[in-house]
Amino acid sequence: MIIDFFHKPSLRLRYSLIMMLLTSILLTLILNISHFNGYNTVYNKMQSYSANEVKAVGLSPARPTPLYGFNGEISKSPNWSNAAFLDTVASLHFKAIRYPGGSVANQWDWKTGQAIAQRFLNTIPNKKVLNNNFTAGHDLKDLKQLVNKTGCDVIFLLNMITKDLNDQISMLKNAQALGIPVKWVELGNEFYLKENAGKQKFAMPADYGKTAEQWIDAIKTQFPTAKVAVIGSNQSNWNKDVLINAPSADAIVDHVYPFPANVLDESGINFSELYGDLQKKLNNFNLPKKMTPIWVTEYNIHWAFIPNKTPEEKNKIHNYAFTWSQALATILMTSEITSFSDNIKVVINHSLANWSNFAAVDNKGTFRKLPNGIGMQAWLDASENKNTIQKISFIDDNKEAVPDYNLFGWKFTGDNTNSILLVNLLPSSVPLDLSSITSVSYKYTTLSSEKNKQIHSPDDFSKTSGTIKANNLSLPPYSITTLTE
Secondary structure (H helix, E strand, C coil), X not given: CHHHHHCCHHHHHHHHHHHHHHHHHHHHHHHHHHHHHHHHHHHHHHHCCCCCCEEEEEECCCEECCEEEEECCHHHCCCCCCHXXXXXXXXXXXXXXXXXXXXXXXXXXXXXXXXXXXXXXXXXXXXXXXXXXXXXXXXXXXXXXXXXXXXXXXXEEECCCCCCHHHHHHHHHHHHHCCCCCCEEEECCCXXXXXXXXXXXXXXXXXXXXXXXXXXXXXXXXXXXXXXXXXXXXXXXXXHHHHHHCXXXXXXXXXXXXXXXXXXXXXXXXXXXXXXXXXXXXXXXXXXCCCCCEEEEEECCXXXXXXXXXXXHHHHHHHHHHEHHHHHHHHHHHHHHHHHCCCEEEEEECCCCCCCCCCCECCCCCCCECHHHHHHHXXXXXXXXXXXXXXXEEECCCCCECCCCCEEEEEEEECCEEEEEXXXXXXXXXXXXXXXXXXXXXXXXXXXXXXXXXXXXXXXXXXXXXECECCEEEECCCEEEEEEC
């Protein structure tokens, strides 16, 4: 049978075709397995990365320190005249508050310290209206108390939906009369979202840009030194159409929110995935002119966007916002936004004391610092009174660059002193040599904890301090270390 088979041309052809097909399938399987194993190798290398020593090998060119702060978002915030609350937020050392913050600004009545009642919005179809359930304590006089206590600037977020230009100019004049400088102004919030009333009022980005230009001219007539920013978006041609029609704008605004589905895995917050998703979102923010200043006035992991999950599943995901990994994620996001472009001039975290999953400070009366606030405070403390910043480059003992999602650092300089911020996102300690970038003796303070440990009080993370010797130190796993002279 075998002899007959190989002597029949048609059968030989069929056999050859079958063997070619089987060979092709086998090669495909081999390549796929190799690719899968290669991916796992890279992934496992990232998870178990270790080095005998990491060296700092350089500093980026010095640049002015951006303006750092918090989105006020007063809809769920404690009373801003509360003394205990003011004491806590003052210890964060932020330099700017965005007021009133978020989409609440599109309905904000500065005279009453409340959102405009729904009956006044009936002319706007498909609008998103917030409940008028704000606590008292967020009018301009309360804002003045916050400014006095913290020394921060105010980014005034104007209401272009339920108030007119004259009303908002009057608001700025009243703020100035109270002693609040008018330095930073933002025109509306997220009008590109379909559920936002601004989407209905301004049918096209160009319509918003034309109106914004009129507002900018009027604002600068009254406040010549004020910087005014317009809404930006990663939607097609939005930025181009807005900026063409608002050429007097000093900056454009970006909001950056990595989704939980893109940054969580079975281990919790995956810092590599967070880094990658954040970079993607920043790169998608297209500008017609690359030198246009950018204000990032909201950023955080978007804990409010968890679709197609049961309440139990959502609760499990939300819990990560209260772990040590959120503190590390906050400082990683702050670093990546800062380093993305020298054109980023303003960096505002969401939020000060709004919904607790986003907040820096608990809004339920204890006013304890939440992980988002702990991470942000570490950055703000290191940059306190420092007017220039430089990013540190690192290599490992294989002379390979260390990626930011493993370890990163910054040097802050000002007042004839400097400070250094070092963040280890790895599950292992990292021996570090800083001798190539500094010869100064430093005191260090290190905060660390288990990655997914719930943080309810300072007792839930460790704090150690001391003096480093010969510019060498070891960074504990999942740690934030600040060096000061």
